[in-house]
Amino acid sequence: MIMLQVKCFNSISLIESELWDSILSKNEIFNTHDFIDGVEKAKVENATFWYLLFYDGEVLAGHAVLSSFTISLDLFISANRFVHVIKKIRSGFFKVRVLICGLPASFGQSNVKIVSRKYDEQISRLLVLQMERLAAEEKINLLCVKEFKEAESDRFRTLLSSNFFKAYSLPYMRMEVCWNSFSEYLESLRHPYRRVILKSLKKSGHKLPFIYPAHKAPKDSQFPVLVLSNLTLTSAQNLYDMYLAVMERTPTKLETLNLEFFQQLQLKYAAKMELLTVQHKDEILSAGFLMQHNDELTFMLVGRKNAKDEADSYFNLVYGIIELAIARKLRLINLGQTAYWVKQRIGGRSSDVHIYFKSKKPIINWLLKKLKRVIFPQLELKSLTVFTRSVLKKEHLGSATST
Helix, strand or coil: CCCEEEECCCCCCHCCCHHHHHCCCCHHHHHHHHHHHHHHHCCCHEEEEEEEEEECCCCEEEEEEEEEEEEECCCCCCCCHHHHHHHHHHHHHCEEEEECCCCCCCCCCCEEECCCCHHHHHHHHHHHHHHHHHHHHHHHCCEEEEEEHHHHHHHHHHHHCCCCEEEEEEEEEEEEEECCCCHHHHHHCCCHHHHHHHHHHCCCCCCCCCCEEHCCCCCCCCCCCEEEEEEHHHHHHHHHHHHHHHHHHCCCCCCCCCCCHHHHHHHHHCEEEEEEEEEEEEEEEHHHEEEECCCCEEEEEEECCCCCCCCHCCCCCCCHHHHHHHHHHCCCCECCCCHHHHHHHHEEECCCEEEEEEECHHHHHHHHHHHHHHCCCCCCCCECCCEEEHCCEEEEEEEECCC
16 A cells, blocks of 8 residues: 655745646646745735645655635525525624635636546545644634546545535636637627627727737727737736726625735746737726646636726627637637636536535534535536537537536
8 A cells, every 4th residue: 555645834935846846737827836836925815825745755746735714605605595594693604714725716726736546545635634633723614625627526535535525616617729710710600699799899990809919009099909918018006906896896706816916926927927908098998817838828817997898898808818829729718717608608618616625513514515505506507509500510619508
């Protein structure tokens, strides 16, 4: 039997970046040493951090990020009479401090990495032991391991034997890219969905998305323009203000990032991250934070001061992201865990995301399990058939439905 050893650190700065990143694949951008270091230094959600390294002899077999912070368990709850009664009786009932295996910021990726399936069971058991030890020290009763796509979550089913239960998080949206041009993409859409895109594009003065590099962007254009730049050309404060405006309109908040996080992004990712904006003269109407890794493009964050504008800036921003992915001959766009209606209508497809959750108090754990479908409901998205029959025949596309 393999006997693994675990080492625990209270800052990722105590771990060599080369060692941490050595077992990651190139598309695990939100689990890199650089990114995690930025989240830790930004003190997102005033979280406390720990880092676990799992060793098989002298070989690194896996690692995990742990963080503790306060969340509201009614995050995903829709209008539910029973839950509202509980909140009326005890307003702070759902606000709790949780020890999470993951970051205090949700980007749809897990922050536990295991190099081989042969280590799954033992690392899962060691992870639980470490989480229970830290929870006891910090006087925390709720534990969570997040977030996993369907296939990934099965690798951690050992957690069920430690009284964790499996629950739903928000679905994740992706869009496969298989077109040679934006015109070809438009032709692949059914008429109702193509018409909506053409209507928004008309407001930009173009029949197709046209992206200007920052140094060639017109300053006196009659119409809003798409501009691609790096993060340093816009102040962190401006980026944060646009992001915060979106969050203030968002009913379901996984977390709220702070100004320091955007400052860390500029410091660490000036050359690695791109900013696609829809701007009119000197005003940025909408902004998308993008990261390319291999043949994938990740739409990480959005900033937008107004919910709606005459330029349909958010829609034209999304169309610009599609154009960018097609022009670069990429395979996949990772669209994230929000704005499902818009992302489905362009051809995005959703996949379920899971977490494992438990309370150390048996009666609370029993109650949470009973309320699992209320507190952690599966968000069922309406099925849309966005593409024409000819496109639907391609196995790698299919309809924009919830899976």
